[in-house]
Amino acid sequence: MLKRPRRNRKSQAIRNMVEETRLSVKDFIFPMFLIEGINQKVEVSSMPGIYRYSLDLMLKEIEICMELGIMAFDIFPAYPESKKDRFATESHNPETFYLKAIHKIKTTFPEACVMTDVAMDPYSSDGHDGLVEKGKILNDETLEILGRMSLAQARAGADILGPSDMMDGRVGYIRKVLDENGFTDVSIMSYTAKYASAFYGPFRDALDSAPKMGDKKTYQMDFANHSEALIEAQLDTEEGADFLMVKPALAYLDIIKLLKDNSNLPIAAYNVSGEYSMVKAAAERGWIDGEKAMLESLTSIKRAGANVILSYFAKEFAMMEK
Numbered sequence: 001m002l003k004r005p006r007r008n009r010k011s012q013a014i015r016n017m018v019e020e021t022r023l024s025v026k027d028f029i030f031p032m033f034l035i036e037g038i039n040q041k042v043e044v045s046s047m048p049g050i051y052r053y054s055l056d057l058m059l060k061e062i063e064i065c066m067e068l069g070i071m072a073f074d075i076f077p078a079y080p081e082s083k084k085d086r087f088a089t090e091s092h093n094p095e096t097f098y099l100k101a102i103h104k105i106k107t108t109f110p111e112a113c114v115m116t117d118v119a120m121d122p123y124s125s126d127g128h129d130g131l132v133e134k135g136k137i138l139n140d141e142t143l144e145i146l147g148r149m150s151l152a153q154a155r156a157g158a159d160i161l162g163p164s165d166m167m168d169g170r171v172g173y174i175r176k177v178l179d180e181n182g183f184t185d186v187s188i189m190s191y192t193a194k195y196a197s198a199f200y201g202p203f204r205d206a207l208d209s210a211p212k213m214g215d216k217k218t219y220q221m222d223f224a225n226h227s228e229a230l231i232e233a234q235l236d237t238e239e240g241a242d243f244l245m246v247k248p249a250l251a252y253l254d255i256i257k258l259l260k261d262n263s264n265l266p267i268a269a270y271n272v273s274g275e276y277s278m279v280k281a282a283a284e285r286g287w288i289d290g291e292k293a294m295l296e297s298l299t300s301i302k303r304a305g306a307n308v309i310l311s312y313f314a315k316e317f318a319m320m321e322k
């Protein structure tokens with residue numbers, strides 16, 4: 001035998017040399033859940049180790065994360081039913097706690113990269129990402145609401161907007177609204193290939209945002225498909241997106257690779273709530289080694305081609321690296 005691949009695996013020193021994918025804390029965006037009030041820290045029951053924070057405690061948590069090297073945060077608000085309506089009106093109320101918090105986070109930590117979520121569901125009494133009329137999701141009417149929400153978030157100081165709704169034409173619409181109002185520097189990370197997935201369950205628990213009727217299959221993609229991910233990627237690119245995202249990540253590594261191979265834009269992948277909770281649940285039962293499973297899954301996402309990883313594991317990974 002002239003070739004023995006095992007020679008390159010014979011010691012840790014050699015394995016380190018030939019290691020092709022190396023995770024860094026700089027790869028991550030840490031998604032966090034915000035609630036109104038003070039001194040609140042409530043664990044999400046289906047996501048052990050992940051909390052909903054009031055602003056005061058979130059600021060402390062962000063400070064800890066930044067000391068660990070995490071520079072980017074994606075903030076999601078949880079609103080009570082009393083603040084929700086059909087039109088997601090609260091989303092662009094300049095006095096709403098979410099927008100005030102974004103402003104406070106940016107002024108407290110100007111060097112942090114703050115990403116906001118653009119979608120109706122946290123504020124919608126229907127629990128959908130689009131305006132519902134007679135059981136239908138109205139695409140173009142939703143764009144106007146997303147435009148107002150985006151402008152309000154840009155005014156609050158967001159660095160990156162993350163449209164997570166999957167309405168047609170929203171990236172171009174939001175880009176135009178931002179540019180017309182002087183926010184040419186605000187970036188858009190589009191949820192380009194967002195699939196209708198069972199893995200969002202714990203997130204919907206965290207925000208109490210599950211759809212009241214039906215499902216999200218008329219706007220989120222069918223998990224059997226890959227060609228339409230290319231159509232979405234092409235449209236988002238033409239419409240001015242700065243990053244293309246694939247969501248979820250682990251069951252969609254082929255889609256991450258597909259977009260990476262077909263685009264020059266940076267590719268982000270969202271390692272979603274259900275992917276986090278599966279590892280945590282199995283680890284709690286002692287069925288797998290949670291830390292090793294975390295490292296292996298995060299590395300596979302980067303190996304598939306993701307430049308940016310949104311993950312609830314971000315802080316745990318950063319602590320492990322220290």
Ligand code: PBG
Nearest residue numbers: 119121164199200203272273274
């Ligand atoms: C909705 C939204 C969802 C997530 C982020 N934004 C859920 C959904 O589409 O119902 C899921 C994130 C996660 O599961 O971690 N705009």
